Amino acid sequence: MEYEAVIGLEVHVQLKTKSKMFTDAPCYYGADPNSLTNPVVLALPGALPVLNREAIKKTIQSGLLLDCEIAKISRWDRKNYFYPDSPKNYQITQAAQPLCVGGMVEIEMLGASRNTMGHHRKVQLNRIHLEEDVGKLTHYENDSIVDYNRAGTPLIEIVSEPDLYNEEEVFAYLTALRNLLVNADISDCDMEKGQLRCDANISVRKKGESRLGTKVEIKNLNTISGVKNGVAYEIQRQIDSLESGETITQETRRWNPEGGFTVSMRTKENAHDYRYFPDPDLMPVKIEDAWVQELKAALPESPFEKQRRYMEKLDLPYTITSVLTPDRELSQFFEDTIAIENKPKAVANWITNEVLRYLSEAGDFGSLSIKESKVLPEHIADLVKICEAGTISNQIAKDLFPEIIKTGKLASQIVKEKGLEQQSDSGEIEELCKKAIEETPKAVEEYKAGQEKAINAIKGKVMKATKGKANPKIIDQILRGLLD
Amino acid sequence: MSEEIFYKTAAELSDLLSEKKLTSVQITQAVINRTKAVDNQVHAFLSFDEKDALEQASASDARREKGEPLSDLDGIPIALKDVISHKGQPLSASSKMLKDYISPYDATSTRKLKEAGAVVWGRLNLDEFAMGSSTENSAFDQTCNPWNLECVPGGSSGGSAAAVAAGESPLTLGSDTGGSIRQPASLCGVVGMKPTYGMVSRYGLAAFASSLDQIGPFARTVEDAAMLLQTVSGHDPLDSTSVQVEVPNYRKELREKKGPWKLGIAKEYFAEGLDSEVKESVMKAVDFYKSMGCEIVNVSLPHTDLAVPVYYIIATAEASSNLSRYDGIRYSSRAKESEDGVDLYFKTRGEFFGPEVKRRIILGTYVLSSGYYDAYYLKAQKVRTLIRQDFLNAFEKVDAIITPTAPKPAFKSGEKSKDPISMYLSDIFTISTNLAGLPAISLPCGFSNTGLPIGLQLIGQAYQESNLLSIAHAFEQGHDYWKKTPILESFN
Structure with missing residues (x-):
């Protein structure tokens, strides 16, 4: 039955x-x-x-x-x-x-x-x-x-x-x-x-x-x-x-x-x-x-309406919208950030990954709310902007995040102070790539045998040598040029 | 006019104060001394705080000295029925349930009296939780009628009425749910008034029946009642049922308005059971008004006979809920030994409520019960609307309606206490006005052959207290019943 x-x-x-x-x-x-x-x-x-x-x-x-x-x-x-x-x-x-x-x-x-x-x-x-x-x-x-x-x-x-x-x-x-x-x-x-x-x-x-x-x-x-x-x-x-x-x-x-x-x-x-x-x-x-009528006119957008808007108008993936939209403070933070730097996907990725990770670690009792934290939309907008411009790599940006929160400084300012601008000089990078190929014969062999992922080990070597400052896209181009 | 300070009216005392012929301390001391001398016979007071009263009086005198009196009532002693909260003073409602309760806050009425500079003093006896018509239901004391100590003073505000009649306080406040100000005023030969529902804030008045309760004044004259009513009336944001209407200057208007008025007589109020001497006195009053040029009109209030049963459904229903808070948990008396929470409720309420309160809680619980609600409570509400409509119809023709206040003069203690129905019927002429929310005043209009006072009731239109006071004042000016005082031997 x-x-x-x-x-x-x-x-x-x-x-x-x-x-x-x-x-x-x-x-x-x-x-x-x-x-x-x-x-x-x-x-x-x-x-x-x-x-x-x-x-x-x-x-x-x-x-x-x-x-x-x-x-x-x-x-x-x-x-x-x-x-x-x-x-x-x-x-x-x-x-x-x-x-x-x-x-x-x-x-x-x-x-x-x-x-x-x-x-x-x-x-x-x-x-x-x-x-x-x-x-x-x-x-x-x-x-x-x-x-x-x-x-x-x-x-x-x-x-x-x-x-x-x-x-x-x-x-x-x-x-x-x-x-x-x-x-x-x-x-x-x-x-x-x-x-x-x-x-x-x-x-x-x-x-x-x-x-x-x-x-x-x-x-x-x-x-x-x-x-x-x-x-x-x-x-x-x-x-x-x-x-x-x-x-x-x-x-x-x-x-x-x-x-x-x-x-x-x-x-x-x-x-x-x-x-x-x-x-x-x-x-x-x-x-x-x-x-x-007055109250009706002033009602906030509901989380589901917002989610539909993010998906349809901003082309954000469902998974990310389902993190952003139930939390009004978070979605407000997102909207404030894209008002400064209109890159919804990059901004949403930053918020749902780095920012949320930081908030969950920072709270004494459960997660810190974004309002209680020191992170401002300006910080994220600036990070996204200089990453997209290729000034620093995503990895460096992630590494800088704790310092941004600690000091309240913008990433672009810290990068300038510390000289962390990404190296895009291909001549210098090419030398380092050649050296790395010599030092990792096993990976080179595997790559040539068709194991695509093996190239990452060689890339890692180059990155280490530049302390992470090299532009990964350029490394990739040069390595493939040398190996293929 | 009496030579004794304690029998002077509030208006006279107010004049003597402003003329600096008396101080508030002298007045307050005179009233306290009078109370000490006669209250062992009258038993109007449950308690009073002499030190606090004299301190208030001194403060009043200091204000006068500086030429800054707060009102006409500054320095005048006013005692309260023991259901009106006075910060730092006991409030027992004459119930063992609240035997040790001290109110931590002022009722709005009390606050207004203090702001007017009055000497707020003393706790006056009543029927337990204002349920009764003789003050015999007090758990603590039996108040006696100053005109004949073997008789009851009426109730439930028996202490408030007797205190004024015996010269123990020139003014007192009572509360009226079905006649609890007017009936004792009538039986004690003083003026008592129930204002329109919503005129005086109920905040701080221990509730009996919320939709019927009103605080009102007791005084020896209509003018005094007007002064006291003036002081306690007006909108209060702490009472949602309090109305937003302008409070006129009653004292001024009562001297200015001279009539003639159109007055109504309803045959339903002169029916069987009305004492012949009472009837005669009231008819004489009617003749007096006629002689001053008033038109007397016959009006009909056909649902009058339903007022008592409707009242005992609505009032008890509300009471059963209002009195639930007395449970032994927070501030009320608590039974000593109990097994668990439910047992605590049973034992506490069984031990500390008196029989009349229990009777009404049981009745009220019954009429609200599932399956009985429609037949009793809902039907009673519908009849209440009809009773209200009766009055609206009558007031299309008249300014006020004249009735006796009570069917008989004061009865002997114990005479009706075994028969609740006959006790309930002593409010038969006063209950309808509470159901209709209307103002009504009782004032002395004669004496029986045995020397007991008889009261005249005037019922007015909603918010027309001023008219009502003027009509009552006109009668008082033409008679001197109010000047008579009972003979009380001082044993002190």
Whole structure:
């Protein structure tokens, strides 16, 4: 029997705002426990919520990026449940009238190989609503402690339709969503900091059936690989159950990343009754069309649009565009560089090889961001320019790179100071070539026997003799002239 | 006019202060001494901070000395119902749940009073979390009606009303969710006003039912109430339900506006269950207005009988959610022994909430439950719209509606506490205005044969507090019920 999984995702994303959703308490990661609080955050008697306009703006922007319909009027509801991480013991959310309705996420599946673009598809969305995050609980043997710094952080919930069909699609969906939101500066989407969290609703049915199977909600999918593994596990668990003649129970299960399995948290009978009702402390929000149009006009180009443009207009290979386009800072750096030196391919090669290698080695905690580093578009533009002009070889350029970063000087300046200009005097190089042929009889023999690559050993000898300053194209010409 | 400082009106005290015939310290000390002398009978106060009050008074006198008073209320003592936050002072809401809670911040009303230079002092008793009509639901003390200590002062702002009636503070603030300012004002023979919903910020008021709660003034005269209302009204960016309207100069307008007005009488407010003496007093008031040239018009408020059930659905639904924050985790009282988180909730809320609060939380939880929401909460909201529409229709014909404030004068302590329904019905004339969000004022209009005060209620159009105050002021000018004071023997 062949089975098919149907998956819907609920993705929670923390918005990048200065202050919290319903009060002016500041909002950032890593502060001392319970320092980002005030009467509203702690739900003291008499505290009242007021809306954060920036959070509404970022939610509308998300909706526009994902082709949602933006509500004209949006309302606030209370979701009532008791839990110590929730100071009011209710969460302010949007159950009945969310800010964004419908929409879709463009995803890219893995291509046939690393170098080819994969299939693109649009996954249908149900809605995006705005709500507030809860605090953080830490459990000890006899106690639990709670930190309310995170409580009240603006949080959007992006709810998909059941329109994903395997763990690879889930992975592609989360990747696309994260790239899009980070690119638009809506969120940093750092899963390790809890800025992007995902619950999955999974059901399985016989292939060809149109009716959905019983759905199971999976929680605690806290890393991208966790999501992929958790979803894969749960699909197989359900198929195995059906195969052995069992029925699927509607329930909520928790992914155990250490053990690699899901365990039941609660069944439908024990589901919460959240007793939603309109929050009487907040007025409905009226969204002016002019504002929406203004935000729409100012939206950044999406990573996929950018990728298509780089491939079509700049003739860059897929592999390089897939490195440049998901990262807005990097693609901005690329564009700033080609604005100075309009050699897209050479510039892109420099960025995706040397610059990225340097950034990954330079960071104390993971990769350094290009903005934090000292590399400027001017540095790369200058390097590309003098390489293309033949002033220095690519090898020398690569060797110079650490010094450029250390001193902040342009390559052309260092080359001049150190006299590193490439030797293109063919008379002098010819003498060195002849000498090298004499010193490497084995390589010469191999080359003449048809082993093309053997010439590299002879070239290396010449390069060494010139300390890398000879123009490799000229060496190649002369050697072939002497040998052939 | 009374010779005693503590029975002078805020307006008189304000004049005496500006004429340098009295200092704020003298006034504040007089009020504190009065409280020390009679509060062991009245029990209006849960606590007060004498040192802090006198310091504020000294600061006020220093401002006067420099010729820089902040407002007419600079130096006048104003006490707060124990649900309004005052930084550094306790806020218990008369509940064991908040027995040891000290508010770390000022309510917007408190801040505005401080900015006006008032001496903000004292915490006044109430029904626990403002749930009740007799102040018998306080977990800490039973406030007595100064006119007859065996009677209740009404509620839930019983302490605020009794304190003014007994000369323990010339002005107090209360809160009104279904009549909690007007009904005790009526039972204690003082002026109490609930402003239009949104006129006074709720920031810092421990919530009972968010869509109904309003802070409002208690005073001995309409003019005093106008001064206090003026000070606490106005838009507040910290309360999303606060409205952006200009606050008129109530005190000035109340002297200028002389009528005549078109006043409405609704038969629904003179139905069965209304005490005959109350009815008689209110009808006399109607005659008074007629005699001053006002046109009296019959209006109909056909959905009045649905107000009490609708109120007990909406108010309890909101309360069940608002009171969830009292969970033993952060600042409220916490049960000593508990097995786990859920057990902590059960034990804490079981131990520290009183029976009426529990009754309302259970009721509110029920009406919001899946499967019952449409039948109760949603339907109640629809009826609420009808009740509001009734008033809109009536106000096409009249400037204000005259009703009794409460069906009966003050009742004996314990008389209704075993029968919640009969207790709920004591708010039958006040609840509709909260559901409609309208302003209403209660002022003394007579006394029963047993010497208990009777109150007259005037209901006005939204944001027409000024009209309402002027109409009330006109009645007060023609009568001297407000000048009568209860006889309280000082045992000190």
